[in-house]
Amino acid sequence: MGPLGHFSLGLVAKPAVPKVPLGILLLATWIFDVLAIAFGLAGIEKGGSAGLPWSHGLFMSVIWSVLAALLTARIYRDHRAGVVVGLFGVQPLGAGLCFPSYPLLQLFLAFVAMELWTSVAI
Numbered sequence: 001m002g003p004l005g006h007f008s009l010g011l012v013a014k015p016a017v018p019k020v021p022l023g024i025l026l027l028a029t030w031i032f033d034v035l036a037i038a039f040g041l042a043g044i045e046k047g048g049s050a051g052l053p054w055s056h057g058l059f060m061s062v063i064w065s066v067l068a069a070l071l072t073a074r075i076y077r078d079h080r081a082g083v084v085v086g087l088f089g090v091q092p093l094g095a096g097l098c099f100p101s102y103p104l105l106q107l108f109l110a111f112v113a114m115e116l117w118t119s120v121a122i
Contacts, residue, residue: 006026006029006030007026007029008111009029009088009111010022010025010026010028010029010088011025011026012111012115013025013084013088016080016084017076017078017080017081017084017085019076019078019081020072020076020078020081020084020085024072024085025084025085025088028068028072028085028088028089029088031064031068031088031089032055032056032061032064032089033055035054035055035064036052036055036056039052039054039055061089062089064089065086065087065088065089066086068085068086068088068089069082069083069085069086069087070082070086072085072086
């Protein structure tokens with residue numbers, strides 16, 4: 001998903017979690033990419049054909065998402081904020097694994113999923 005897709009999820013989620021600043025929501029949508037850059041600079045991930053197992057791997061994506069959810073819920077004392085931020089990490093996994101060659105379909109599915117998540121969280 002491109003930058004607009006990431007940022008649009010942060011903007012869509014803002015009404016559901018008014019306690020969380022918009023900048024934090026936008027950062028949460030990019031957390032895997034931020035981790036990939038940090039791990040690359042630290043020499044942990046090489047990228048390329050080796051992939052990005054520590055930042056973008058399926059298992060670690062779930063771990064990072066749970067950690068982000070727990071941290072957000074703790075900082076803002078709002079379980080809804082934790083759920084929404086945690087779901088930012090999980091949402092691209094299904095679309096990316098099921099439809100890797102169809103970015104518009106991924107974006108559509110991300111919007112539908114975010115709409116469902118925010119309506120459930122509210």
